[in-house]
Amino acid sequence: MKIIRGFRTELKPNNRQRTLFLQHAGCARFAYNWGLEQCLRARENGEKKPSAIDLHKRLCRLKKTEFPWMYEPSKYAPQEALRDLDKAFKHFFRRCREGAKGKKGFPRFKSKKNGVGSFRLHGAIRVSETHVQLPRIGPVRLKEHGYLPTSEDVKILSATVSERAGRWFVSLQVEVESQDPPPVKDEPSVVGVDLGLARLATLSDGTTFENPKALESKLRKLRRLQRSLSRKKKGSENRKKAAKRVAKLHWRIANARNDALHKITTHLTRTKSVVVIEDLNVSGMLKNRHLARAIQDVGFCEFRRQLEYKGEWYGCEVIVADRFFPSSKTCSNCGSINEALRLSDREWVCAGCGCVHDRDYNAAVNLEHWGVNALLAASSAESLNACGEASAGIGASRCETGLNEAGIRYGVIS
Numbered sequence: 001m002k003i004i005r006g007f008r009t010e011l012k013p014n015n016r017q018r019t020l021f022l023q024h025a026g027c028a029r030f031a032y033n034w035g036l037e038q039c040l041r042a043r044e045n046g047e048k049k050p051s052a053i054d055l056h057k058r059l060c061r062l063k064k065t066e067f068p069w070m071y072e073p074s075k076y077a078p079q080e081a082l083r084d085l086d087k088a089f090k091h092f093f094r095r096c097r098e099g100a101k102g103k104k105g106f107p108r109f110k111s112k113k114n115g116v117g118s119f120r121l122h123g124a125i126r127v128s129e130t131h132v133q134l135p136r137i138g139p140v141r142l143k144e145h146g147y148l149p150t151s152e153d154v155k156i157l158s159a160t161v162s163e164r165a166g167r168w169f170v171s172l173q174v175e176v177e178s179q180d181p182p183p184v185k186d187e188p189s190v191v192g193v194d195l196g197l198a199r200l201a202t203l204s205d206g207t208t209f210e211n212p213k214a215l216e217s218k219l220r221k222l223r224r225l226q227r228s229l230s231r232k233k234k235g236s237e238n239r240k241k242a243a244k245r246v247a248k249l250h251w252r253i254a255n256a257r258n259d260a261l262h263k264i265t266t267h268l269t270r271t272k273s274v275v276v277i278e279d280l281n282v283s284g285m286l287k288n289r290h291l292a293r294a295i296q297d298v299g300f301c302e303f304r305r306q307l308e309y310k311g312e313w314y315g316c317e318v319i320v321a322d323r324f325f326p327s328s329k330t331c332s333n334c335g336s337i338n339e340a341l342r343l344s345d346r347e348w349v350c351a352g353c354g355c356v357h358d359r360d361y362n363a364a365v366n367l368e369h370w371g372v373n374a375l376l377a378a379s380s381a382e383s384l385n386a387c388g389e390a391s392a393g394i395g396a397s398r399c400e401t402g403l404n405e406a407g408i409r410y411g412v413i414s
Helices: 014-044 052-064 075-099 221-231 237-271 292-298 300-314 361-383
Strands: 002-012 118-121 131-134 136-144 155-164 166-177 190-195 198-205 207-212 273-279 317-321 347-349 356-358 399-403 408-414
Touching: 002 347, 014 075, 014 118, 014 155, 014 292, 052 075, 131 155, 131 166, 136 190, 190 361, 198 237, 207 292, 237 300, 273 300, 273 347, 273 361, 300 317, 317 408, 356 361
Parallel strands: 190 273, 273 317
Antiparallel strands: 002 136, 002 166, 118 155, 131 136, 155 166, 190 198, 198 207, 347 356, 399 408
């Protein structure tokens, strides 16, 4: 099975290569803004929006007379920028058709004030242990050796060069043959995962992962650097230096957050057969102004995204529980629901059976029960033949059922 993977690493360009990077990024930004202007003009005239191919043909005709400087960088930089513009319009129209709430994401003009930007290249891209060969740029040194794939059976689809906090990175999109099968777990296991702010993740087996609080731990320093930036004169060299210091700190905060998320999701998908998570309404949670910054600092959506694609890699099934399932309010022992439970209550006592529950652990156990019931329903449906009779198969013997003390059905994967 062929899969598409991305590899991102830092580059060590020289001064000439940095100049070429800036030229390519500027060319891509100009092509994007020029294409957006053409689309807006066609809209005002009542004409059909030109596609990326139409815009590229127009731009090629104008190169000789109006934009001769565009012959210096690679032709792929403006071409891919126009394709990105076409994708942006497609996503905007899709959100309009779906009736998405809030902003629909209409494409906007790009500015140097928001960063240098990036550009994408195709063509003759080769990778060695120490360098990456890019069209029109040549071999660029890699800061980390032995990370990018160099085997001949790897097909490189594209290379995206971007700048962040004064550093240049390359991201390779490659098509590889999935040679390693998903690792075989010691025993089939279902685990519920409850995400939170005090602890990043609490598992139904009792394991907890602490929240690194990447932004909160650096918030004091970030405020100091931003105050220093606001006091600098616009356009001065000191302001540019202060802006680089702020960008560098933001980059470190993002790295700390991503590192924690990658470690947790990799551990779960490698060691568990089934992972059950909640369908969190993050946009609704962000309306609480007291917790909005802490919620954004965790990265709930990124956690789910990583869990889903890594589950396909390592053979782990990801089940998403219903958004309105009261995992925190439901007693995992007797099944009674505590309607009076508040967000500030981290521990509570069940009025039905008297059990003392930790809020996060109790929610994780209830999510595990939800996942087991979902597997039971799926296996029972697969085990019925056309006449409605049970058939002996893998699905029929996948789960063993029983009743707990309160008569609530539970299941054990076998």
